[in-house]
Amino acid sequence: xxxxxxxxxxxxxxxxxxxxxxxxxxxxxxxxxxxxxxxxxxxxxxxxxxxxxxxxxxxxxxxxxxxxxxxxxxxxxxxxxxxxxxxxxxxxxxxxxxxxxxxxxxxxxxxxxxxxxxxxxxxxxxxxxxxxxxxxxxxxxxxxxxxxxxxxxxxxxxxxxxxxxxxxxxxxxxxxxxxxxxxxxxxxxxxxxxxxxxx
Amino acid sequence: xxxxxxxxxxxxxxxxxxxxxxxxxxxxxxxxxxxxxxxxxxxxxxxxxxxxxxxxxxxxxxxxxxxxxxxxxxxxxxxxxxxx
Numbered sequence: 001x002x003x004x005x006x007x008x009x010x011x012x013x014x015x016x017x018x019x020x021x022x023x024x025x026x027x028x029x030x031x032x033x034x035x036x037x038x039x040x041x042x043x044x045x046x047x048x049x050x051x052x053x054x055x056x057x058x059x060x061x062x063x064x065x066x067x068x069x070x071x072x073x074x075x076x077x078x079x080x081x082x083x084x085x086x087x088x089x090x091x092x093x094x095x096x097x098x099x100x101x102x103x104x105x106x107x108x109x110x111x112x113x114x115x116x117x118x119x120x121x122x123x124x125x126x127x128x129x130x131x132x133x134x135x136x137x138x139x140x141x142x143x144x145x146x147x148x149x150x151x152x153x154x155x156x157x158x159x160x161x162x163x164x165x166x167x168x169x170x171x172x173x174x175x176x177x178x179x180x181x182x183x184x185x186x187x188x189x190x191x192x193x194x195x196x197x198x199x
Numbered sequence: 200x201x202x203x204x205x206x207x208x209x210x211x212x213x214x215x216x217x218x219x220x221x222x223x224x225x226x227x228x229x230x231x232x233x234x235x236x237x238x239x240x241x242x243x244x245x246x247x248x249x250x251x252x253x254x255x256x257x258x259x260x261x262x263x264x265x266x267x268x269x270x271x272x273x274x275x276x277x278x279x280x281x282x283x
Contacts, residue, residue, distance in 0.1 A: 007271050048272040089271045
C-alpha cells in the first residue's frame with residue numbers, strides 16, 4: 001500500500017447535487033478497490049492562475065488515501081473521462097505504508113484551504129529583476145548625477161577646482177535662476193541682461 | 200582622462216542563505232502558492248539558485264513543487280496565457 005494525494009478541479013458552476021454525486025463517485029473508486037480514505041477536503045471555488053476550458057475559476061477538491069497502483073490509474077482514468085473535471089494531479093506521499101499503523105494516526109484534519117494565489121508583482125525588490133539574469137552593478141558614472149548641459153559624462157560634480165571651460169555650465173544655471181527671479185519685478189529687462197553677462 | 204575622484208565600483212555581496220535551511224518551518228509544498236511566489240519571476244519563470252541563494256537540495260525540491268503547482272493552476276506557466 002502506498003499513500004497518495006489527489007487534487008482535482010471541477011467546473012465552478014456545477015449544481016450542488018451533481019457536485020456531491022461526482023465527489024462520491026471518485027471516492028468510491030478508492031474505497032471499493034480496497035483502498036482507504038485518509039482525509040478529504042473541499043477547497044471550494046478559487047481563481048485559477050490561467051484559464052482552463054474557458055473557466056476563470058475552479059472548484060478544488062482534495063483527497064488523501066492509501067491505495068495501490070491500479071486503483072490510482074483507475075481513478076485517473078475516470079477523472080480524465082469526466083467532462084466536468086478540468087484538471088487533476090496525483091502525488092505519491094509515501095511508499096510501503098503500514099496500513100493499520102497509518103489508520104490509527106488518522107487524527108489529521110483535511111487541509112485548510114490556501115490563501116489566494118500570490119500576486120505576480122513580487123514584494124521583495126531582490127526578485128524584481130525581470131527575466132534577464134543578474135547584470136551586475138551599474139557603473140557609477142551614469143547613475144543619479146545631475147547632468148549639467150551637454151555631455152553628461154564630462155559634466156563636473158560641483159567642486160572648487162575646475163578648468164574654465166568646464167565651469168561654464170554652472171554659470172548658465174546661475175543665470176537661468178536669475179532670469180527666473182527677475183521677471184517678477186521687471187519682465188522686459190531680464191531676458192536681455194543674461195546674455196550680456198555671459199559675453 | 201579619468202578623474203581620481205571617481206568612486207570605485209562597490210561590489211556588495213550580502214551572504215545569501217537558503218530560506219528553507221534557515222527556517223525549518225518554512226513550508227515547501229505545491230499547495231502553498233504564496234511561498235512559491237517568492238521564487239518565480241513576474242513572468243512565471245523559476246528564479247535561479249544563484250540569485251535566491253537556495254541550496255541545491257532545496258532548489259531541486261522547489262522546482263518540482265513549482266511544476267506541480269503549475270499543473271493545477273495555482274501558479275501561472277507564463278504571464279500571458281494567450282490562445283492562438
